[in-house]
Amino acid sequence: MIQVATIKDIKPLFSIEQEVFKQEVFALSLNSFRYHLKRNTIFKLEIDKKIVGYCLWLKRKEYYRLYSFAILQEFQGRGFASQLLEFSINNLNKSKFELEVRVSNKNAIKLYEKFGFKIVKTLENYYENEDGYKMVRV
Missing domain, CATH: 3.40.630.30 (Gcn5-related N-acetyltransferase (GNAT))
Known part of the structure; x- marks a missing residue:
């Protein structure tokens, strides 16, 4: 539920x-x-x-x-x-959604892409010791 x-x-x-x-x-x-x-x-x-x-x-x-x-x-x-x-x-x-995700989090990225999110930007050093992606769904 x-x-x-x-x-x-x-x-x-x-x-x-x-x-x-x-x-x-x-x-x-x-x-x-x-x-x-x-x-x-x-x-x-x-x-x-x-x-x-x-x-x-x-x-x-x-x-x-x-x-x-x-x-x-x-x-x-x-x-x-x-x-x-x-x-x-x-x-x-x-109707618009955004998120940030670690570049190494392949499972999450796949999930978000399945629901129409697209990578629009790489965020350098967004996380401690790692880049992130900004993803958007419109």
Whole structure:
């Protein structure tokens, strides 16, 4: 089941963040989740009443920006990321979407391309020790 997350989902969302992005300096804090739950849109993916993934979209004037996207490791490779991305795109009220992704994250790039995102720019040193791509879907 996919739906908009609420403040009561903060601990499971933060737990996913800690597991998926444990080595990352940009990983969201508990306070960051609190902020985003109030001001932006987080879609959660639940399986058997357990939150196993989420995507966080920042609303801009002309588009939405995918800020964070995570699926627990044991649920990866089963099409859940596609379901979550498709649901979120279909339930946001804009037609333009943007995101940044590590150049080495081939699986994510393939997923985004499957949904019509195109690489428009290489972002030098966007991540610690790595370039990123800016991808856009119009």
